[in-house]
Amino acid sequence: MKEKKPWHTPLTIIITVIGVIAIVALVTVAVLQNRPVPQKYKYGIVLDAGSSHTALYIYEWPAEKDNNTGRVEQKHSCKVKGKGISSYAAEPEKAGTSLIDCMREAELQVPTKRHRETPLYLGATAGMRLLKIEDSAASDKVFQAVEQTLQRSPFYYQGARILTGQEEGAFGWVTVNYLDDRLKQGLETTGALDLGGASTQISFVSRNYDISESPSNSVTFRLYGNDYNLYTHSFLCYGKDQVLKKALAHQTQSGPTKVQDPCFHPGYSVKRDYASLYDSPCVSDMKPKGAPSEFTHIGEGNFSQCQEVVKSLFNFTACTYSRCSFDGVFQPPLQGPFGAFSAYYFVMNFLNLTDTSFPLETVKKNLANYCATPWNELKQRHLGRVKEKYLAEYCFSGTYILTLLTEGYNFTKEKFSDIKFIKEIKGSDAGWTLGYMLNLTNMIPAEAPDSPPLPHAGYVSIVTVIAILLFILLILCLRSIWPRCSKQQQIV
Numbered sequence: 493m494k495e496k497k498p499w500h501t502p503l504t505i506i507i508t509v510i511g512v513i514a515i516v517a518l519v520t521v522a523v524l525q526n527r528p529v530p531q532k533y534k535y536g537i538v539l540d541a542g543s544s545h546t547a548l549y550i551y552e553w554p555a556e557k558d559n560n561t562g563r564v565e566q567k568h569s570c571k572v573k574g575k576g577i578s579s580y581a582a583e584p585e586k587a588g589t590s591l592i593d594c595m596r597e598a599e600l601q602v603p604t605k606r607h608r609e610t611p612l613y614l615g616a617t618a619g620m621r622l623l624k625i626e627d628s629a630a631s632d633k634v635f636q637a638v639e640q641t642l643q644r645s646p647f648y649y650q651g652a653r654i655l656t657g658q659e660e661g662a663f664g665w666v667t668v669n670y671l672d673d674r675l676k677q678g679l680e681t682t683g684a685l686d687l688g689g690a691s692t693q694i695s696f697v698s699r700n701y702d703i704s705e706s707p708s709n710s711v712t713f714r715l716y717g718n719d720y721n722l723y724t725h726s727f728l729c730y731g732k733d734q735v736l737k738k739a740l741a742h743q744t745q746s747g748p749t750k751v752q753d754p755c756f757h758p759g760y761s762v763k764r765d766y767a768s769l770y771d772s773p774c775v776s777d778m779k780p781k782g783a784p785s786e787f788t789h790i791g792e793g794n795f796s797q798c799q800e801v802v803k804s805l806f807n808f809t810a811c812t813y814s815r816c817s818f819d820g821v822f823q824p825p826l827q828g829p830f831g832a833f834s835a836y837y838f839v840m841n842f843l844n845l846t847d848t849s850f851p852l853e854t855v856k857k858n859l860a861n862y863c864a865t866p867w868n869e870l871k872q873r874h875l876g877r878v879k880e881k882y883l884a885e886y887c888f889s890g891t892y893i894l895t896l897l898t899e900g901y902n903f904t905k906e907k908f909s910d911i912k913f914i915k916e917i918k919g920s921d922a923g924w925t926l927g928y929m930l931n932l933t934n935m936i937p938a939e940a941p942d943s944p945p946l947p948h949a950g951y952v953s954i955v956t957v958i959a960i961l962l963f964i965l966l967i968l969c970l971r972s973i974w975p976r977c978s979k980q981q982q983i984v
């Protein structure tokens with residue numbers, strides 16, 4: 493009878509133990525070496541010096557993945573108290589000191605050991621563009637004051653400058669599409685509509701259209717391996733505060749002491765002075781000669797008359813291109829979904845009109861009702877929660893927004909539902925700041941980044957399975973070789 497050889501000879505036990513130790517060691521090394529490191533973050537700070545106010549944004553992203561997409565998020569924002577930096581033209585130092593509180597907040601938000609490497613940018617928009625036109629020396633002084641504050645901060649200060657309207661529009665578009673993860677995936681992009689206090693931007697990709705008809709409106713990008721031909725335009729003096737000035741200027745051309753304004757509520761009556769109404773380059777050439785020092789601004793609450801006033805501020809006839817939006821500015825056919833943010837959102841959200849699935853006619857009817865609401869009633873309903881200045885202007889602003897979108901940009905009643913009024917996307921505010929930082933830190937690569945063929949978990953599992961298979965193979969091999977070896981020994 494064939495004697496069965498026991499498998500647990502000292503040698504096989506030693507080999508098994510060594511094998512098991514080797515496998516455990518191999519898998520441990522694979523796991524440890526390739527384990528995702530505990531998340532460490534990097535930070536970037538952008539100050540948005542808008543015409544009406546300044547806001548500071550802190551962005552963060554995983555330290556190891558600067559180049560990866562959709563990973564930069566807004567960590568914190570801080571609203572600077574007071575008005576925009578351009579309002580400090582007469583006392584520039586205050587433009588610098590106004591930023592100190594938010595800079596302190598940023599020092600607490602960003603871990604101290606990251607301070608020195610955290611880039612800090614300030615970008616100014618239409619308010620400073622207007623100040624530069626009006627008084628270039630004053631604009632320089634405001635920048636000097638602002639720089640002084642920012643240079644003193646512990647962050648890696650990268651400079652303060654005025655963005656061009658084109659940059660403001662294009663970076664707003666980058667932000668929206670980056671946050672929506674549309675760029676990396678090469679999906680159809682979303683257009684961006686930004687309404688500020690002093691300027692407004694429209695940016696979108698219009699396929700099959702020759703944007704070279706107006707090269708100054710075109711921006712080309714290569715992002716993640718895709719080419720984009722972006723149409724963008726910034727209308728200076730068409731932000732909602734400057735348009736309000738234009739509307740009032742339009743109604744005070746004869747220098748009256750009393751103006752009955754259909755865009756303000758019945759019962760609204762406020763004294764305004766001519767000097768501060770006409771203090772901007774958007775209206776300064778319209779100032780009536782020999783006007784009194786002030787006028788009484790009286791509300792009438794008539795939406796359709798307000799629409800007429802607002803419409804009269806646009807020039808719809810001048811156009812030297814194949815097609816125009818208004819004021820002789822080229823615009824290709826609207827395409828794709830649009831995100832409308834900043835003041836578009838503030839105003840439409842207050843008015844409860846962000847739902848664009850309602851027919852445009854219904855939106856207009858609701859706004860007409862709102863405009864006809866007596867001023868006293870509105871104050872009772874909202875004061876304490878909403879600033880009086882904002883409250884007084886929502887009828888005008890809503891009318892302006894609808895007129896700009898429908899008559900200005902040509903969002904017809906069918907296309908109106910393509911617009912989504914948004915404040916933020918996945919927790920990050922919509923606006924130009926994120927796109928600006930991504931661009932300056934080269935965080936969006938022109939080509940799609942190479943990613944490892946296997947995810948970490950897949951890699952570890954495969955290494956483990958292969959190691960176990962090899963080990964089993966080794967045991968089987970030893971089991972078939974060993975008896976022969978030992979028999980040979982016996983023969984010898």
Ligand SMILES: Nc1ccn([C@@H]2O[C@H](COP(=O)(O)OP(=O)(O)OP(=O)(O)O)[C@@H](O)[C@H]2O)c(=O)n1
Pocket residue numbers: 541542543544545576617618619687688689690691692731732733834835838839882
């Ligand atoms: N809750 C709020 C906040 C702001 N506003 C208004 O929204 C406009 C400001 O929009 P914003 O996007 O902050 O403009 P800026 O960036 O300051 O201006 P710009 O981009 O033109 O430089 C101002 O008219 C302000 O009165 C509003 O109506 N309701």
Ligand SMILES: [Ca+2]
Pocket residue numbers: 542543617687688689834
């Ligand atoms: Ca703005």
